[in-house]
Amino acid sequence: MSSANPVRPSLIASLLAFCFAWLAPSAGAQQELDPPPEPLTVIDVRYTGSAGVSSEQLPTVVAELPNSPYSEHRVRTAVERLYDTGRYAQVRVFRQDAPDGVVLIIELTAKLRVRNVAFQGSDAVGDRELRRRARTVEGGEFADSLVERDRSALTDLYAEHGHFQAEVFAEITPEEQLRDVIFIIDEGEQAVVRAVRIQGAEAVPEDDIRGRLPIRTGDAYSARALDRALDELRDNYTQRGYLSMESFRPDVTHDPDANAVDITIPVAEGPRVHIGFTGHAKHDADSLSKAAALERVNDFALQAARDNLLDFLGRRGYLNASVDDPTQTKRGDDLVIGFHIQEGARYRIEEVRFESDEALSVEALRGQVRTRKRGRLGGVPLLGIFSDGGRFDPDLFEEDKRVLELHYRRLGYRQARVTGGPIIEDDGSRLAVVFQVTKGRRSDVSGIEIRGNDTVTTEALLSRVSLKPGDPRDRLRELAGERSIRELYAARGRPYSEVRTAYNAETGVLAYEVVEGPPVTIGRVLIEFENPDPKTRPYVVRRELLVDEGDPYNGLLLDRSRQRLFRLGFFSRVSMRTPGFDEGEETVDVNVALRERSAGSVNVRGGFSPSEGVRGTLELLQRNWNGTGRRLGSKMRLGTLGNRYEITFVEPWTFATPTRTTLRIFRDNLEEQDDTLTTGALINLSQSIFTHNRVSVQYRYQEFALAGGADGEKIEDKGIQSTLSAVGAAFLRDTRDDLFAPGKGWYNEVRFEVAGGPAGGKTRFTRVTTDARYFRRPVGDIVFASQLRLGVSSRRADLSPISSTERFRLGGSTTVRGYPERSLGVQDRFGAFRGDLLFQGNAEVRIPIKGVVGMAYFVDIGNLWIDYGDIVDDPPKVAVGGGLRVQTPIGPVRVDIGAPLSRLRDLDQNPKLWVALGNAF
Template sequence: MTRTPPRRLLALALATSLASLHTAPTLAQTASAPSASSFTVSDIRIDGLQRIGAGTIFTYLPIERGDTIDSARIGEAMRALYKTGFFEDIRLDRDGGILVVTVTERPAINTLTLSGNKDLKTEDLMTNLKEIGIAEGETYDRLALDRVTLELNRAYNNRGKYNVEINPTITRLDRNRVDVTININEGKAARIRHINLTGNEKFEEEQLRERWESNESNWLSWYRRDDQYSREKLSGDLEKLNEFYLDRGYVDFSVDSTQVAISPDKKDMYVTAGMTEGEIYTLSEVKITGDTVLSQEQIKRYVLVKEGQIFSRTFLELTSDSIIAALGNIGYAFAEVNPIPDINREKRTVGINLQVVPGPRVTVRRLAFKGNTRTTDEVLRREMRQFEGAWFSQAAIDRSKVRLQRLGFFESGSVEVETVPVAGTSDQVDVVFNVKETTSGSFTFGFGYSQLSGLTTTLQLSQNNFLGTGNQISVEVQRNTYLQRYSFSFLNPYFTDEGLSLGYNMWWREFDNSDFNTAQYSSTSAAAQAVLGLPLTENDSVSLVFGIDRNQILAFPGSSPRTVTDYIDAFGQSTFHSWRAELGWARDTRNDFFTPTYGTYQRLSAEVTLPGSTAEYFKLNYEFSKYWPLNRYMVLNTRAQLGYGDSYGSDSIRVMCRAEGSPPPIPRKTYSDADCAPGTTLDRVVVGTGLPFFENFYAGGVRSLRGFRDNTLGPVDFATGSSFRQPIGGAVKTTGSLEMYFPALLDTPAARVSAFLDAGNVFKDVDSFDVGELRASAGVALLWRAPVGPISISYAFPLRSEETDDLERLQFTFGGAF
């Protein structure tokens, strides 16, 4: 049956045919008549150009003067021009023998702006957009922008954000330009309301999900963010589930199905995973084949899997990694160990063949450094434990990486290492260290504030990496309520190639202890010191300081404590000269300079004033700090400080007599009036012994026991006739702290939040030590390395204190630079 077309369609077809008869003939329209469409091009004219030069079109146009063209050549030319991506529309016409190319250019992107993106970094997004063709200066393509919108939606969906809104805005400008703005409303990640595992008969679901990053909403989700759904996290958790069973011998374990359902409002997720556990397999045989390089006995030392054991993939991977590391340390940079299993399902056993493929033994041709815009290569090279021309060693490279990170010149975690094969040879590699510089000092005018010092002004030239040489230099002028200080210091950490460091310090200061929460006296001191350091091992070093100093004490009877005035009277002078030496040992295994997460720091030092000094004494100090990474959410820091000081040699004893008619003397048993000059009587006997008061240890404040006012703990004394308590410190110091850092709470390496427990005190001497006198506090703290300087805030609750203690729960320090 033939259906008659409607009249409306027939009329439309007729009108179209008539219109084509009156249209100026173009090359495309006359392609069906070869005699009319084929012609020889005498010239080419380009119309419609604005930004693009005519030469660009002639470069891509496959037609030249003198060519004879037809419909096929016309189609080829249009495809070539469209392929450039520069044009929205192209038309080819004929004007006699002239080929007329009329184009409509696509606009250029003037500016590209992203707003609202928090989960995805702007730098990363800009890089990805440029790869797609959306970048400032590029030609605007609507299809490319649509592709960007789809990719962004997919990226946010993978992060569990299904309510994301991507709104591109195009603003037309003059000269055929556009501004592209991509507004992103990320929304909130969908929350996991329920996780259901099916098929697990041997283990409880709680045990299976113990190491999962994904979890149902719970009271800790505000911190861990483990209830935020992410496709990548779920895939990783299912892999952990697979590892859990494979580590316990379930070779046939499999995840059969995974279902993820989302609520209609796209806010809640429901996850269901079905599994088959299988049976436990044991190891029937473990053999090593291939070119082991090392002897079988040496290789077997690294084998952790033994015949008869329950199969464990973790032990198998550790075995492979250990063998690879052993070979990597003797030059086999590309060694491989391929475990080949032989599964017997009837006997439920697995035979393992560890096939060793060492690859070529390689030497390091060159060590290269990238990203060190200020630090010279020489500074980085002296930290290297891998040398050019030597056999490749993975252990040496790893150690070199840690040493670079601990310099403090680079951002935390920014040191990355690449091993690049040398083209044209199989036995050489280049090792490239990529770093990212951070601020290591500058010329600054700064100010700070704390409850202890009030407003502090500082003018300082401080550079730990002076001119990129690694030398440390500091010139400082500091002034606050209790201190005026002028100092200069210099240290060359590599005075010799063996790592011997040499430096010197010079300073002058005026110190008013009455404004330092300590006893009422002031001092003016100056010193010059030479500093020598020598590394013993990769982690151990010793240091020696030798110097001379002068300390003038200004004390006032009736205002200063009796302890202070008696000590000065015992020496008969208020100016103390000292020849001083200090010997120190330090061990540092921390993994980072600014924010370590594991490792230990220890320092033991002995300081002594040499014979011939006004007062002869010594001080012993011990510092300990260890970082324990409990998991990715918590890092525990345990630290302690111990200090002890005393005098040596003979005590300084002085008989204080008074003229007749003066106030009555203080009775003494050992001395009498016979010890005084004629016309005077015995007043008192003063003894200069023990650690000098101006060298005492102090405790309390943000640097020792938070929650107690700075320097107020420990022994106190009174001025004659006064009841005002004046802290004078002590010769024994014991402080310690447990501090839990939460690195995941703030998504930045520049800040960290912690909870702490501080304890300790200062005692007059060893005999005065009493555990019952220890003070304790607990609280929370925030440390932020802000652009304007470090900010430290703590809030503490004293757990063990006395009524006479000076408490200060909220404490902070703020320092900055311009």
């Protein structure tokens, strides 16, 4: 046996040294021969394909490709951004090398859009159902595969309706990048049911079952009728006690020669189930069976039924009730499910007790929870149903515990825990609910620091934090501060900034640590209409946007821009996407996608009001006239007291600024204005200031004539001058959260108007009016609403009185509801009650009851006077009342009853009934 000699270590080391010495010069020489290549430059970008390209429609990263360094990442990003615009079905990029760099050839295949979709020959299936099933939609992307899929889906839809022999064809008409699609349908005859078989029915006669099904031999077949038959079949077996019955997928066989359907429904009946209860004395079997809600027989369903019974008994006050595990006993072919119940005594809550270390008073704690002890009527026979509490609700108790913990934590007790539960005391005769509070150590804020901020001052950031030194550490307010600081950075163009808090438990210092993100700017703002033939001009969209190319990125302004576009009223969908934002890019494009809806409308309204009787209104409105955003409308109102006709034109942007100009021309002969015929015009210019404010100036001119009267009678004989020319101004601030049913916020308006003098016209006066409204929710959804209106009209002593049409009126359904319409004030020589000084105050509590129904209580006060000295002799009139509110899609309908508390002349003191649409204020 021989072995190889081992290789000497010195020999291996020599060989390695030789290799390194030979390779080193070669590597150095290679470095000298091949310096690193310089980056390539994109010297040109060319576009090919079916899509025309405008430089304004290119995303920023694509527009910046020429003369930029070439990289695969930049090209991939450009392709993604082109897809993000929503204009292209396919984007392909080819690279072509050139002596000075590379040329990129971008092949764009435009998306084909569907202009019109129509269905011909459809009688058995409605147009709406056909459109729900088809995925080819008007304004959507066109694809042959999608049309083929829809053709197959529509064929299946007709089969569901019993038209098994229906055929669907698609006719496609191209026009440039648009396609018109017509689905031509040959429905054929609807199949009839030839036979219905129940396979597996043994305990229940098959003929009996078939007789109860809503689908029978000779009926027209449809899948919906079959589904109803299956539901009826299951209900039929359940009512007979076959809780374990199972029905399987029916077999539907269509005979094309006879155009008939044979239906076979397989069933597995299982045993008939009886539910029995023992041990119960205070509940009948029917109520227990309903509470158990046993619909199947298996271990899970039986345990759920037992839990349902315990919950049912517990909620009715039987807290010591017990339910044994259900038993199953065979009785012939039937199955008996037995529940043994021990109800025990019934308890009502006699005390709600708080066991804590007195961080808060018992009254303060009790105000946080909804669990209540039995009211005074709880122990009175028959009257106990009106008791305001007393039943222990475990779900409500758990909610109360969470509320208490949150309340303690907001007071700085971060480790607060609430336990407890119902306790039966005094030898089982008394129920108390105990909340056991362990508050833990309180955390206070001794100081607040801002760290890491460079571009925003510490003072500006501290102003966004509601917590102050000395406050308890409230996590909700702490997080609100984080959010507010992030919003401030986002508003200043740094939306990637991060904020987190750090609390030092030893020193009590709360630090807001800021990691400032890079500045982000808006790249291109690209506008895309989803409609194939949009009417709105692009500049109408751009002027509503609060951001422009090159501006700092501001998400809040983007949201407000989207809201402004929605408020225009002629877009059904507004989408704003910012591709690249989630990836952290520092230049972000804004893609605005819009779907137009019909801007024209015809509105017909009618109704009745106590002040105007029967009235009807016909209105024609175009919200987007000629695609410019201008509004043009006409309105005709016919009623018991006369008619009114008007034409309105609104220019939303005047002098290239967001100044709204409204021109209204009207003519009316409303008898409520002293049987006068009025012809006039009004022009109003208004502009928003910041978010909630609006200022306006106005000029109106009116001519008055008698609508009827004795021969020779003049308009001046009615206390009305023949012409009116007035200029005015107004300031409005509106912070209400809802225009029709506000729950919080303010509405403040001040108006000033001067008639006559330099403005011309025979009517002369100066008038100032104010209207202040305040809304808040003191508790839950209850709304407290209040209003204060003041007005003063004055004239020179040597001039004729103010025209009766321009004087204040008061009383009725929207002012002081205990008095008839326009009944307050001083009676003039024409028999009308008016005044030159106005005071009106309203307070109302609006309480929701259930769903759309609510109620309200109100107090109204007000009066009219001629001079200030009349106020003492004729103080304001007061009315109180209440009513119902019903919310409807067109606003709340209210029914109010107001009772006068102050006597008014010789009028009766009976309450007044008002039925009206909309809130009083």
